Amino acid sequence: MTDKSKTIALVTGASDGIGKEVARQLATKGIHVLLGSRSLEKGQGVVDEFKQKGLEVELLQLDISDDSSVENAVAQVNHRHGRLDILVNNAGIFFDKCPLTELPVEDLAATFNTNVVGTFRVTRSFLPLLRKSEHARIVNVSSGLGSLQHMTDENSPYYQVVMPSYASSKAALNVLTVYLARELKDSGIKVNSVCPGMTATRYVDSPFAHPVEVGAEIPVRYALIDDDGPTGGFFDRNGPHKW
Template sequence: MSEQEQKIALVTGASDGIGKETARQLAQQGLQVLIGSRSLEKGQKVVEAFAAAGLSVGLVQLDVTDRESIEKAAQQVGEQYGRLDVLVNNAGIALDRTPLSEMSIEDFTLTFQTNVIGTFSVTKLFLPLIRKSSQGRIVIVSSRLASLLNMSDENSRYYSVVLPSYAASKAALNALTIHFARELKDSGIKVNAVEPGLTATRYVTLEGAQPVEVGAESSVKYALIGDDGPTGGFFDREGVHVW
């Protein structure tokens, strides 16, 4: 496969958890994957581990809360590859430990700074490179807790899961998904939000959590959709998810 034929993909927050597994699965599909990592040391360990497994990936230092870091990352990708075919906005945090009224303003602000403004900033600053792709794809990792139906329906199994600032930030990402998709519809760039499901990671140890291999499936699926695929939707690995 020539360099022009091989798709270039960037996964943010790819040094751990679902992001790391998303990067692995995309690399296994033959994409040139770039590990977006705030820590170069952690990112390099992922690159080395993948290399030992026969997967060649690149590394980009990327802190989604730091505009200068994002700008430098976009410049690096532009100089090295000239375009970006797939952007998976995976980086995010959950700081909820109390009821919303007791949450610190600092933690609430940091949640939105990372999950919402970070995703918006990465998407905006990489968009010129995505526009140069013949099949641009943007995946925004949301959550079933972003669903207004799940949050408001007392019969929902997720009604009792109270992570209000995290849920609000992910609901905001769903709105960004819709508006980016509407704006970019005529360009052929497809923008979708995905719901990975309760997934066992370093931060999630709840009983019944699925392995990261399953949690990454929705991100990978919608990163690889064809020209006849959807845009502006909210999906889990089985299909359409409720807003």
């Protein structure tokens, strides 16, 4: 079992992009990071890279869309550490490559299966281990595209970014955040959604995108909030975000 003085954090979808950088930033703060990766090979490459830099990380095979994978991951974390202090739900996908009216039903279903159902599957499954922590935190990596106010405001910079499948999944994720926070309020577990902003990853190629180091700042900040910090909110780097 890991020393109780050591904070244990799980980051899903941590083999690249924002998730990888969140894992790196948490590890630099002395946190023992469980690097959730669907691909063992890709995840091991990141673990090796981080360990060469003196960072304490541990590979955890995790496909959030697969019940067996999640159950096995929970069993491993329970056996090795007996608890979980931080869960950063970062893993997500999108298939928006055409107008909504032309979007295959299968693509919409796959998007929700990962971004909403998968995130809920992981959260619900790890909740018993989170309850064993004295200061548990759940951070759901959402998006400004999931804001209903942005979707309907023609002056919003998000208005011109048309990704209805992805956006609707993030709006649904925000709803789960609100209800989880309400239900877990008396337990001390804090649950928040965060918007990293437009971040340069393999999915985003824009001159206006900021680097992953910046995008990862907000998930890390809310993973480490104090006991008097907020719960049930939606935040970006500037503070509360529009729902």
